[in-house]
Amino acid sequence: MTTDKHNPFKIAQQQLDEAAKILDMDPGVHAALREPMRELHVSLPVKMDNGETKVFKGFRVQYNDARGPTKGGLRFHQDETIDTVRALAAWMTWKTAVVDIPLGGGKGGIICNPKEMSEGELERLSRQYVRQVGRMIGLRKDCPAPDVYTTPQIMAWMMDEFYWQKGYNEPGVITGKPLPIGGSKGRNDATARGGVYCVRELAKILDIDAANSTFAVQGFGNAGQYAATLMDEILGAKKLVAVSDSRGGVYNPEGINAQEMVKFKLETGKVEGFPGTKAITNEELLELDVDILFPSALENCITDKNADNIKAKIVAELANGPTTPEADKVLHNKGIYVIPDFLCNAGGVTVSYFEMVQNNMNYYWELPEVHARLDDKMTAAFHAVHEMREKYKVDTRIAAYLVSIQRVAEVMKLRGWV
Numbered sequence: 001m002t003t004d005k006h007n008p009f010k011i012a013q014q015q016l017d018e019a020a021k022i023l024d025m026d027p028g029v030h031a032a033l034r035e036p037m038r039e040l041h042v043s044l045p046v047k048m049d050n051g052e053t054k055v056f057k058g059f060r061v062q063y064n065d066a067r068g069p070t071k072g073g074l075r076f077h078q079d080e081t082i083d084t085v086r087a088l089a090a091w092m093t094w095k096t097a098v099v100d101i102p103l104g105g106g107k108g109g110i111i112c113n114p115k116e117m118s119e120g121e122l123e124r125l126s127r128q129y130v131r132q133v134g135r136m137i138g139l140r141k142d143c144p145a146p147d148v149y150t151t152p153q154i155m156a157w158m159m160d161e162f163y164w165q166k167g168y169n170e171p172g173v174i175t176g177k178p179l180p181i182g183g184s185k186g187r188n189d190a191t192a193r194g195g196v197y198c199v200r201e202l203a204k205i206l207d208i209d210a211a212n213s214t215f216a217v218q219g220f221g222n223a224g225q226y227a228a229t230l231m232d233e234i235l236g237a238k239k240l241v242a243v244s245d246s247r248g249g250v251y252n253p254e255g256i257n258a259q260e261m262v263k264f265k266l267e268t269g270k271v272e273g274f275p276g277t278k279a280i281t282n283e284e285l286l287e288l289d290v291d292i293l294f295p296s297a298l299e300n301c302i303t304d305k306n307a308d309n310i311k312a313k314i315v316a317e318l319a320n321g322p323t324t325p326e327a328d329k330v331l332h333n334k335g336i337y338v339i340p341d342f343l344c345n346a347g348g349v350t351v352s353y354f355e356m357v358q359n360n361m362n363y364y365w366e367l368p369e370v371h372a373r374l375d376d377k378m379t380a381a382f383h384a385v386h387e388m389r390e391k392y393k394v395d396t397r398i399a400a401y402l403v404s405i406q407r408v409a410e411v412m413k414l415r416g417w418v
Helices: 008-023 027-033 082-098 119-136 152-166 190-206 222-235 258-268 282-286 325-333 347-361 367-392 396-414
Strands: 038-047 053-064 070-077 104-111 142-146 214-218 239-245 248-251 278-280 292-295 314-316 337-339
Touching: 008 027, 008 082, 008 325, 008 396, 027 396, 038 082, 038 119, 053 070, 053 082, 053 119, 053 142, 070 082, 070 119, 070 347, 082 104, 082 347, 082 367, 082 396, 104 119, 104 142, 119 152, 142 152, 142 347, 190 222, 190 314, 190 337, 190 347, 190 367, 214 222, 214 282, 222 239, 222 258, 222 292, 239 258, 239 282, 248 282, 325 337, 337 396, 347 367, 367 396
Parallel strands: 070 104, 070 142, 214 239, 214 292, 292 314, 314 337
Antiparallel strands: 038 053, 053 104, 239 248, 248 278
């Protein structure tokens, strides 16, 4: 069982409480921001390929929609919990606010193991989910998107099921779709690209030579893979020294070719065995002496147990919730600059917002325009947070909360909610 200490929603509330105290926030506003506005629990009966019916459990949480329709991914994971979904919905609320886009925060999840399911079973599960939550989603209500173990194809099935429910096309109800049915160019690498833009801006402030920096990537899924290649593409950084996935990791202090590593991972399904490297555990990777560390897997990988062993100068959180509050304090006291998750990985929701905009006006941007607009948003968000960090002399996560919750609270007051 997850203890309160590592319960992601308790952690999200604890982080909010700390920021609210610094801001001397009105108790009523604070109380309203501590809990989801609404959530839905659903049972999803699905006929499996063997003819048996299996019932899956699903969730959709709409945390706060003061600034606009809620937005957030949908996870397929065997260890999914409602508290994880609540935490992710809360972080999405702060994420959309910190990059200043007119959306709120939501999240969804289904308890399942997609690795053990056929394509047909995944399609039937995806459509069943939309049949259950369709009444509470929509372009002006709540827009799901891909997350852990969900794909553009799954989003396409969900969008199509919504069409059959409503009787008209509303492509903006789902983002992260394939390009032929209304996806946005630049969505695939947006999460990592936004994070690398933040690293670029921080490197200038810390006077780090980004092109010659060493970096490691923990978690080599979509975001991790793109982070590895974009560090070279955007910053000219070629010194990727370690990567890992759920099976283990590899290390070469002389550097690993990012493009070849991605190719190897896609071909073999793992990073272990990559030529010219030695085996390393996920735990060992986190503690390497590198300039930049990208935690890009799941929650709670940096805790009070290992925080004192972290040696990176910059921790760029592409994963959601990789660092516990206790670890945050240790890292901050050590002088390690953490670019917090809901800032660092906000490129994904930003381009998802761009996708909604393009769907709504039925006009689509070319890739350079998407990249330029994303760069503008991420750069402005990073500097707003950094300035708040300097003003209040707090760690960067709390600074990001200060920016975000002020923006959400202001709109709630203007609307007369509190």
